[in-house]
Amino acid sequence: MSQVPRPGxxxxxxTFRYTRERLVAYAAASGDHxxxxxxxxxxxxxxxxxxxxxxxxxxxVAATAVTRWAxxxxxxVEYGTRFTxxxxxxxTADGVDLTVDGTVGDVREDGTxxxxxxxxCGEQKVLARTRAVLAYDR
Amino acid sequence: MSAATLDxxxxxxxxxxxxxxxxxxxxxxxxxxxxGAPAGDGAVAPPTFxxxxxxxxxxxxxxxxxxxxxxxxxxHRDQRFESVRPVxxxxxxxxxxxxxxxxxxxxxxxxxxxxxxxxxDGGAPVCTTTSxxxxxxxxxx
Numbered sequence: 001m002s003q004v005p006r007p008g009x010x011x012x013x014x015t016f017r018y019t020r021e022r023l024v025a026y027a028a029a030s031g032d033h034x035x036x037x038x039x040x041x042x043x044x045x046x047x048x049x050x051x052x053x054x055x056x057x058x059x060x061v062a063a064t065a066v067t068r069w070a071x072x073x074x075x076x077v078e079y080g081t082r083f084t085x086x087x088x089x090x091x092t093a094d095g096v097d098l099t100v101d102g103t104v105g106d107v108r109e110d111g112t113x114x115x116x117x118x119x120x121c122g123e124q125k126v127l128a129r130t131r132a133v134l135a136y137d138r
Numbered sequence: 139m140s141a142a143t144l145d146x147x148x149x150x151x152x153x154x155x156x157x158x159x160x161x162x163x164x165x166x167x168x169x170x171x172x173x174g175a176p177a178g179d180g181a182v183a184p185p186t187f188x189x190x191x192x193x194x195x196x197x198x199x200x201x202x203x204x205x206x207x208x209x210x211x212x213x214h215r216d217q218r219f220e221s222v223r224p225v226x227x228x229x230x231x232x233x234x235x236x237x238x239x240x241x242x243x244x245x246x247x248x249x250x251x252x253x254x255x256x257x258x259d260g261g262a263p264v265c266t267t268t269s270x271x272x273x274x275x276x277x278x279x
Contacts, residue, residue, distance in 0.1 A: 014174075016174055022172065025171075025172045026172045026173075028168070029165075029168045029169040029171075029172045029190075030169065030189065030190055030193065031190055031194055046210060046211050047211075047274070047276070054214075055213075055214040055217070056186060056189055056193075056214065056217065057172070057173070059186055059217055060175075060184060061173050061174060063173070063175070063184060063186055064173045064174050064175040066185075067175060067176070067184070068175075075221065075224055076185040076221060077220070077221050077222075078218075078220050078221075079185055079186070079218070079219045080216070080217065080218035080219070081216070081217055081218075082216045083213070083214050083215055083216070083217070086213070132185075
């Protein structure tokens with residue numbers, strides 16, 4: 001991003017592929033080894049239809065969409081979301097795709113910028129109220 | 139399965155800071171790579187990296203049987219980060235966790251925990267993580 005953001009500016013749509021391999025990699029990187037993220041039988045034992053992705057993986061890739069757009073001068077000073085729908089990740093080579101869209105919602109007098117994000121798997125939104133506030137180095 | 143019920147009086151409980159966690163460059167790169175984030179030289183961590191520190195402590199707290207929270211049935215409902223600055227390689231950080239809220243709603247146990255990440259030397263605040271977890275009642279599945 002080379003110019004000052006304005007309300008209504010859109011972030012480029014980004015797609016992130018979720019595979020079982022990626023969930024295992026996130027488990028290792030994050031230390032969240034909950035078996036619902038890698039074992040169908042353990043997921044079923046707690047009433048889930050199958051292995052689901054870590055919610056924090058979705059929140060993390062959505063942050064990637066923001067930081068890639070905003071560049072190195074920006075810091076996410078606030079970032080929040082609600083996890084509304086689990087993402088089922090099939091045991092296939094292709095997995096499923098997560099899509100992240102974003103819009104600049106507000107540019108404040110103090111120079112911070114609010115970005116509103118939409119995260120979908122197929123047509124369904126999987127996160128709600130996903131908002132990031134960016135501060136820029138001067 | 140566990141018939142434990144959540145102890146609502148645990149709200150307000152605070153836990154002492156952890157031993158310092160030293161943030162490694164390769165850990166940052168590993169975390170960034172999974173998120174498709176620009177890792178660069180691994181000097182600056184992605185925005186959600188603080189969860190690595192907080193989650194570990196929260197799990198220890200919630201695994202305490204006295205609390206009556208069934209972590210095996212828990213899902214993450216809300217997450218929020220408030221950052222003073224990004225986490226960087228070489229940071230030595232402590233985490234202090236407090237239980238902000240604990241209640242049972244429609245049979246589901248809902249807990250909110252806040253983790254304060256601070257510099258081990260001097261105690262300057264770096265980031266707060268606020269996490270709400272829901273342990274679902276068994277028949278709701």
